[in-house]
Amino acid sequence: xxxxxxxxxxxxxxxxxxxxxxxxxxxxxxxxxxxxxxxxxxxxxxxxxxxxxxxxxxxxxxxxxxxxxxxxxxxxxxxxxxxxxxxxxxxxxxxxxxxxxxxxxxxxxxxxxxx
Amino acid sequence: xxxxxxxxxxxxxxxxxxxxxxxxxxxxxxxxxxxxxxxxxxxxxxxxxxxxxxxxxxxxxxxxxxxxxxxxxxxxxxxxxxxxxxxxxxxxxxxxxxxxxxxxxxxxxxxxxxxxxxxxxxxxxxxxxxxxxxxxxxxxxxxxxxxxxxxxxxxxxxxxxxxxxxxxxxxxxxxxxxxxxxxxxxxxxxxxxxxxxxxxxxxxxxxxxxxxxxxxxxxxxxxxxxxxxxxxxxxxxxxxxxxxxxxxxxxxxxxxxxxxxxxxxxxxxxxxxxxxxxxxxxxxxxxxxxxxxxxxxxxxxxxxxxxxxxxxxxxxxxxxxxxxxxxxxxxxxxxxxxxxxxxxxxxxxxxxxxxxxxxxxxxxxxxxxxxxxxxxxxxxxxxxxxxxxxxxxxxxxxxxxxxxxxxxxxxxxxxxxxxxxxxxxxxxxxxxxxxxxxxxxxxxxxxxxxxxxxxxxxxxxxxxxxxxxxxxxxxxxxxxxxxxxxxxxxxxxxxxxxxxxxxxxxxxxxxxxxxxxxxxxxxxxxxxxxxxxxxxxxxxxxxxxxxxxxxxxxxxxx
Numbered sequence: 001x002x003x004x005x006x007x008x009x010x011x012x013x014x015x016x017x018x019x020x021x022x023x024x025x026x027x028x029x030x031x032x033x034x035x036x037x038x039x040x041x042x043x044x045x046x047x048x049x050x051x052x053x054x055x056x057x058x059x060x061x062x063x064x065x066x067x068x069x070x071x072x073x074x075x076x077x078x079x080x081x082x083x084x085x086x087x088x089x090x091x092x093x094x095x096x097x098x099x100x101x102x103x104x105x106x107x108x109x110x111x112x113x114x115x
Numbered sequence: 116x117x118x119x120x121x122x123x124x125x126x127x128x129x130x131x132x133x134x135x136x137x138x139x140x141x142x143x144x145x146x147x148x149x150x151x152x153x154x155x156x157x158x159x160x161x162x163x164x165x166x167x168x169x170x171x172x173x174x175x176x177x178x179x180x181x182x183x184x185x186x187x188x189x190x191x192x193x194x195x196x197x198x199x200x201x202x203x204x205x206x207x208x209x210x211x212x213x214x215x216x217x218x219x220x221x222x223x224x225x226x227x228x229x230x231x232x233x234x235x236x237x238x239x240x241x242x243x244x245x246x247x248x249x250x251x252x253x254x255x256x257x258x259x260x261x262x263x264x265x266x267x268x269x270x271x272x273x274x275x276x277x278x279x280x281x282x283x284x285x286x287x288x289x290x291x292x293x294x295x296x297x298x299x300x301x302x303x304x305x306x307x308x309x310x311x312x313x314x315x316x317x318x319x320x321x322x323x324x325x326x327x328x329x330x331x332x333x334x335x336x337x338x339x340x341x342x343x344x345x346x347x348x349x350x351x352x353x354x355x356x357x358x359x360x361x362x363x364x365x366x367x368x369x370x371x372x373x374x375x376x377x378x379x380x381x382x383x384x385x386x387x388x389x390x391x392x393x394x395x396x397x398x399x400x401x402x403x404x405x406x407x408x409x410x411x412x413x414x415x416x417x418x419x420x421x422x423x424x425x426x427x428x429x430x431x432x433x434x435x436x437x438x439x440x441x442x443x444x445x446x447x448x449x450x451x452x453x454x455x456x457x458x459x460x461x462x463x464x465x466x467x468x469x470x471x472x473x474x475x476x477x478x479x480x481x482x483x484x485x486x487x488x489x490x491x492x493x494x495x496x497x498x499x500x501x502x503x504x505x506x507x508x509x510x511x512x513x514x515x516x517x518x519x520x521x522x523x524x525x526x527x528x529x530x531x532x533x534x535x536x537x538x539x540x541x542x543x544x545x546x547x548x549x550x551x552x553x554x555x556x557x558x559x560x561x562x563x564x565x566x567x568x569x570x571x572x573x574x575x576x577x578x579x580x581x582x583x584x585x586x587x588x589x590x591x592x593x594x595x596x597x598x599x600x601x602x603x604x605x606x607x608x609x610x611x612x613x614x615x616x617x618x619x620x621x622x623x624x625x626x627x628x629x630x631x632x633x634x635x636x637x638x639x640x641x642x643x644x645x646x647x648x649x650x651x652x653x654x655x656x657x658x659x660x661x662x663x664x665x666x667x668x669x670x671x672x673x
Contacts, residue, residue, distance in 0.1 A: 025292040025305050032304075058285040059292075062308025069317045069334075093277055095315055098396045 006034050014045045014113045016106060020052040023060035031060070035067040044076020047109040051082035056090060068099070077101070081109040127248070135255045144168070144263040148178040151256045155232055156180060158252070159245060163213070163233035168220075168264060169195035174229060181233065186212045195226050205229075216241045220253045222261045282407050285309055289411060293418035303331045306415045310389065310408055314400070318372055318392025324350050324385065335390070339371045352378045352385055355405050375400050379412035386416050438470040438498075445471050445501050448508045453478050456486060456551050460641035463668040464649060466612075466661075473500025474610050474664035475508055479515045481548065487515055488556075489546035490563065490608040490668055491584075499540070506535055507542055507584070521548055525559040525581070526589035533588050541585040545577070545608060549600075554672065556606070557597040564614060567630060568598065569605040569637050574630050577606075605637045605644060606670040612663035616652045619659050624652055641671040 004027035009016045017034050021027070038046060048064075068078055081103040083091065091102065103109040134154055138147045148166045156164050163181030167174040167190065174193040179186075189211060191204035199205065200217050209217060213233055220228040230253060235241070241249075289309055296302055303321050311319055320333035320340055328344045330337055343349075346367055356376040361368050368376070372392045379387035389412050394400065400408075445467075453461045463476050473493030480486045491507055493500040510531050514524050525546070532542060545566060547558030560566075562583030565576035581593035600606075609629070616624040629648070636647040645667060652665065 025288055025309070026295075028305075028308060029301075057288050057309075058281070058312045059288070059305055059308040061312030062310070063312070065311040065315060065317060066308065089277070090281065093274065093281060094313060095395060095398070099315055 004030060006030055008034060008038070010043075011110050012114060013043075014047055014110045015043045016047045016049055016110065018049045018052065022055045023053060023063075024055065024057040025059035028059050028063050031063045032066070035063070035071075039067065039070060039074075042074075044071050044074040045113045046071065046076065046078045047106060047113075048078060048080050049082050049106045050080060050084070050087055051106075053084070053087055056087055058094075061090070061094060061096070064096075064100070077113070079103060079109040079112060081106045131251065131255060134252070138256055138259045141259070142263050142266050144260070144267050145178065147256065147259050147263055151252065151260075152178055152180060152230070154252060155230060155249065158248065159232060159241070160236040161215075161232045161234065162236060164231060165190070165214075166220075166228060166230050167193070168228040168260065169226070170264075174199060177228075182212060193229075195228075197221070197226050199226055200229055216246065216249070218246070218249050218253055220257050220260060222257050227257065227261055227264065279403075282313070285313065286407075286410055286414065290414055290418075293414060294421075296418075296422075299419060299422070300331075302415055302419055306389070306411060307332055309411055310391065313407065314391070314404060315395035316391050316393070317395075320390040321387065322349075322390070323387040335371045335373065335392070339367070340390070343367045343371065343373075349376070349388055350385055352376065352388065353380075353383075354378070355409065357405070358399065375405065375408070377405060377408045377412055379416040381413075381416050381420055386420075387412070435470075441498070441501060442467065442470045445504065448505060449476065450478050454480055454486070456480075456549075458551055458554065458673055459549065460671040460673055461488070461668065462640075462642040462645040464645060464666070466649075466665040468496070468612070468661050468664050471498060471501035472496060472664040473504050474612065474666035475504045476608065476666055476668045477508065477511060478668075479512065481515060484552045485548050485550050487511075487546055487548055488606075488608065488668060488670060489544070490566075490610065490666065491542050491544040492563065492610040492612075492664075492666070493542050494540050496663075503532075503536060503540060503542065503585075507532060507544070511546070520595075521546070521557055521559050522593045522595045525561060525593040525595075529561065529582070529584045529589045529593075532585040536585045541583045544584050545580075547577070549670070554600045555597055556600055557595055559593045559595045561593065564609060564611055564626075566606055566608045567633060569607070569630075569633055570601060570603075572634070574634070600672045602672050603637075604672040605633065605641075607633055607644075607648075608668040608670075610664060610666040612661065612665040613648070613652060613667055615663065616656050616661055616665065617659055618655055618657050624655050628655070641669045644671070645669045 004021040004023055006020065007018045009018065015038055023031060064078060071078060079101045082105065083102065091097065101112065138150050141147055148168065152164050152166050155161070165176055165179035165182060167176045172195055174195050176187060176190045189208055191208050193199045193202055193205060200219050205217065209231060214231040215234050217229055217231045219226050220230065289305065292305055293302065307319055307321060310316065318334045320335050321331045322344065323329045323331055330340060333340055347365060355378065356365065358374045361373060373390050374393045375391045377389045378385040379389060389408060449465055453463060461478055465474055465476065473496060475491040477489045478486060489511060493503045510528050514528060519527070543563040544561040545558065545563040547556040549556050558577055560578050560580030565578035568575040568577060577596070577598070579594055579596040581591060614624060614626045614629055632648050632651045633644065636644045639647065648667065
């Protein structure tokens with residue numbers, strides 16, 4: 001079974017979720033739990049760092065759609081960073097840049113919140 | 116004068132070569148068009164202009180300078196034909212937007228675009244030379260434009276292919292995952308995630324049709340959605356419902372923001388619905404999108420159905436296993452070893468037609484000189500009959516511990532059975548107390564097939580007693596009879612499974628034939644008589660599956 005795990009790091013009022021491994025239908029619940037947990041703790045400024053993500057399936061992409069409304073209702077946002085070209089291409093193919101801000105580096109994404 | 120003209124031509128030529136080099140060094144359509152337009156504007160000192168390029172057979176405005184948004188949207192619908200620049204629609208557009216000159220861009224085969232330019236800054240008109248120069252610029256540009264159009268078309272095709280591949284990947288992954296999931300709530304989540312991730316949708320719902328429509332997930336208001344479900348017969352939806360149709364015919368759905376309804380089907384029947392809101396950027400759902408959603412939905416519903424069937428099969432298997440256990444328990448309620456009694460040989464058998472049945476026999480020792488033989492047949496079959504059989508077995512075992520008279524004990528058993536059965540069920544029952552010393556049997560027959568007592572050449576039927584058990588409480592007392600037994604007497608207790616055993620022609624074995632068979636066998640041991648009758652019954656039945664239990668007890672006085 002493909003490995004997937006996440007870690008959450010708080011940087012001021014921004015929470016950074018680091019993704020590692022394969023995000024697919026099978027591992028999606030892990031990320032779901034991260035979002036529910038952050039929302040439960042009223043942490044709505046979220047950066048997702050894709051640096052160590054090897055693969056994302058459409059079910060994995062769905063997780064981002066499922067929570068964005070709730071987060072934006074609370075004047076937060078999910079910003080994405082450090083995507084490999086392969087991962088970015090999938091996001092781009094499906095039109096995610098329309099809805100999400102995607103940054104090269106985590107710091108850039110974090111700074112967008114603090115400004 | 117001639118020198119000036121030469122110089123001008125030279126300058127124009129070197130500018131053209133420069134221009135050619137720049138635009139041919141790029142495959143970026145926007146960059147090329149921008150360059151072409153700026154060159155034209157610079158050359159003619161015009162303040163406004165536009166370029167439209169062929170896209171799917173028609174001309175689409177790609178770049179413009181000095182035009183406001185209103186002007187841009189006014190650009191007419193033109194097919195990319197060689198005659199396009201003579202179209203009156205273009206004429207009036209140029210008039211409105213104050214364009215003075217138009218020239219088409221042609222590749223070797225056909226028209227791939229056009230350029231319009233506005234008034235020159237010095238208000239002078241375009242001369243023949245200007246027109247000629249414009250054509251030259253455009254001829255130089257044509258190849259570069261054509262190439263970059265092809266490349267962007269290829270990019271588009273590539274992207275389309277990427278999308279297809281990505282969707283196939285998704286379907287493949289889903290079919291794998293659906294097969295592995297145990298909880299149905301995860302099915303719905305996975306279905307939803309795949310669809311909303313694919314199409315960037317924020318509002319969605321999944322409905323399953325069971326007895327009532329059941330909303331499994333909804334980001335629309337549930338009460339509003341419920342209203343829609345009761346208003347429209349959506350279970351009859353065999354095709355997807357697109358936005359246009361929703362706007363026209365499903366006002367309530369439109370009000371809550373549903374843009375697409377896709378049925379989830381199993382063998383042509385709609386078992387559920389996927390409802391989706393609008394896509395990000397207000398993109399429409401294309402045919403291929405709907406097809407993908409349809410595939411995902413059907414995949415989910417088939418997997419759910421497979422899971423249900425599997426669970427059902429498992430449940431059935433479990434039930435069958437339990438019935439087998441019940442059968443073992445029931446067999447254990449029958450005497451395992453018939454105790455030896457001086458002067459009496461006893462043999463018995465029970466063949467159950469189903470896994471569990473309602474026949475019962477027993478041999479219960481009372482004291483040194485007395486034992487009970489009993490046989491019973493519970494009406495009906497299967498589990499209910501087997502429960503009653505277990506019941507009467509327990510009654511009998513308990514009652515034998517008490518020193519009761521057999522007629523009074525029968526009345527008591529009847530009252531107990533009556534209290535414990537539902538209407539329409541009953542038990543035929545025969546029991547007798549055999550005294551080994553005095554060689555007698557004292558019996559009561561509660562509506563059971565009379566046991567046969569064979570002595571010499573006569574057959575005596577033990578039929579004294581009373582009403583069958585379980586119909587009503589004892590009102591009239593049961594009567595008993597005491598019969599003396601002699602050496603070589605044979606007593607045969609049986610259920611109607613023996614006398615009514617049926618052959619393939621639908622004929623019954625019958626009591627006469629039973630008597631006849633028993634008579635012929637009576638010189639043998641009890642076991643041999645039992646086996647002989649069983650053999651004869653089976654021979655008669657010709658392998659016909661019997662619907663009733665076969666139970667027999669043979670007692671021989673030695």
